[in-house]
Amino acid sequence: MVTALLAFAVALGILITFHELGHYLVARLCGVKVLTFSFGFGPKLFSKRLGRDKTEWCISALPLGGYVSMLDERQEGMVVDPAEAHRAFNRQSVYKRFAIVAAGPIANILLAIIFYAIMAWSGQPEIRPVMDTPVAQSQAAQLQIQRLDQVVSFGDKKIEGLEDFNWAILEHIGESNVPLVLDRGGTRFTVDFDLRDIKIDEDSTSPFAQLGINLWYGYPVLFNIQKGSPAALAGIKDGDVVLSADGRYGLSVQELVNYIKDKGETSIRLVVQNEEGQAREVIVRPEVRAVDDGKGNQVERPVIGVNVGIKPNLIWLSKGPVDGLMAGVDRTISITKTTYKAVVQMITGEASTKNLTGPVTIADYAGKTAQMGWRVYLSFLAMISVSLGLLNLLPIPLLDGGHLLYYLVEILRGRPLPEWAMQAGQKVGLLIVLALGALALSNDFIRLIQ
Missing domain, CATH: 2.30.42.10 (PDZ domain)
Structure with missing residues (x-):
């Protein structure tokens, strides 16, 4: 539980902070004065003013994200010096405001690309x-x-x-x-x-x-060769991989075991490959012995005196700087398309809304992936980063996508929407976000109960 909460807090801290960093950097490029950049929410534990604008950089008590506060004449209680009014967010052109708002979700997409590129550069089996x-x-x-x-x-x-x-x-x-x-x-x-x-x-x-696709994961590998057994007499060594049995290639572990059992005491022609990659043919004749059936009972069964495992059919994948970056772009595009299709299937009723997950499920996945190693956790962060970016681009007032929708309408109309329309949209957006949040949480608790 502690691992899950810690991994979840780290995930949110990284993803939301990077999201806000996107807003911050583009706001600075557009000449908007940034008042505060906070790592986390709630009471400020530490703060320091830096830069020409004396932006307050804070570490706050709740490490569940962050926020950026900009100079804005519309913000209640904010006093704007007339000499700096031209640097207020609300005074910027609609195109600059669009860029500043869009920068957050785009930053999440870029972060996913970076994470996937890191995995491609480092290589993995x-x-x-x-x-x-x-x-x-x-x-x-x-x-x-x-x-x-x-x-x-x-x-x-x-x-x-x-x-x-x-x-x-x-x-x-x-x-x-x-x-x-x-x-x-x-x-x-x-x-x-x-x-x-x-x-x-x-x-x-x-x-x-x-x-109907089944995947082939590797050849059977023989080990623990018993002294004096049919396998030992045939010259089979520990680590030999079975390529074929009587001309049957690609047998699974269970298929090989069943084949030996079904052959009785009839000789079997095996093609095996040693750990150096050298293949050879051996003839092994099973013998009937009393063996444990896995339930504590002794049964007579043809055996050759070995244990059988699987040698995974692995390939080492590692990419250079450019190819790794392109692999990151490609994987992020794939996830974006898949997420879009999943959302469309939920909207059209082709897929259940039970697919919608909330913070409880995400925290659970965060803890599990963190325990599985840095690669798995980084992949989890990349997927959640894409999801966070796409979620914020939904044209729902209250989210970044809702503000972008307002700005698109402003561009088409040549003037901003009336204040009452935007306020009404914010209320509708709040209801939608609350409804989606409630649905996601209910799905989380149903999963916990099940």
Whole structure:
């Protein structure tokens, strides 16, 4: 619980502070006087005035974000020196005000790009995107996808790791005839997927499952070779990877175990590969022994005297300065498109509003990802940063997007909206935000109960 709260506070502190930093920097570029930049809310624990404008930089008691206060003649109780009135926010052109308000959400998008670029620069192991035998009668099966087909590209995206494949599918949801390029034994071919009926929903299975796609995660690896066992007599060594059994390639761990069991005492021709990458063929003949069935009972079963695990089919992905930055841009675009489609599906009723999450769920995810390592936590921060940016761009009065809507109307009309219209919009916006917040919180508590 403490870890979750701490990770949540750090996340909000970073994301909202960076959001406000966007407002601050563009306000300064536009000549607006910034009075206060606070890290956190509530009582000020520390403050210092810096710069030509003597901007007050504060650390406040509640580290759940931050705020920027600008010179503004409309703000109640604020006395503006006539000599500085030209630097008030409300005196700026509509285009400058638009830029200052838009800078916050844009800063969150840029922060996500930076986070994803850092992960790309540092490098990380990923599962290779390799297909397994698809679910019968599924779309993947109808396209005759086979085990060990290597994913090359999906849509217009080159696919290097499994995460790339996942985001590429999410990005193209709602589209038809999306080309998937596969490599089968050195020969490339293309099949087209229809993603129009794929749902991004808490109650739905994953897009992979909806398409009938199974993924192949790696070859079986043999270890703990028993002395005098059939495996030892056949020359099998610890760490040998099973490439095939009697010509059957790409068997899973369970399939290999079942195959040995079903063969009885009939010899099996295995092609194995040692840790140096050298492949060889061995003939092993199982023998029937009394073994534990996993429930505490002894049963007679054909065995070869080994333990079987899996050798993950990993690839190390690391990018240079430019490619890493472009990877950050690409991943952020994918998340933006996916988030937009999820929101549209909720609005149209295609997806449940149960997908809307609030602070309790986000805090839970923050704690879990923080415990899983800095990469996972940084990825979580990037996703939340994108969500925060997009949320603030919604054209709802009270959010940044609502102010941008006012400014767009002002540009089209050639003059600002009447004060009464903006005040009415703020009240409507407040009701919408409160309703969305209440829905998100109720979803959070339902998840906790379940």
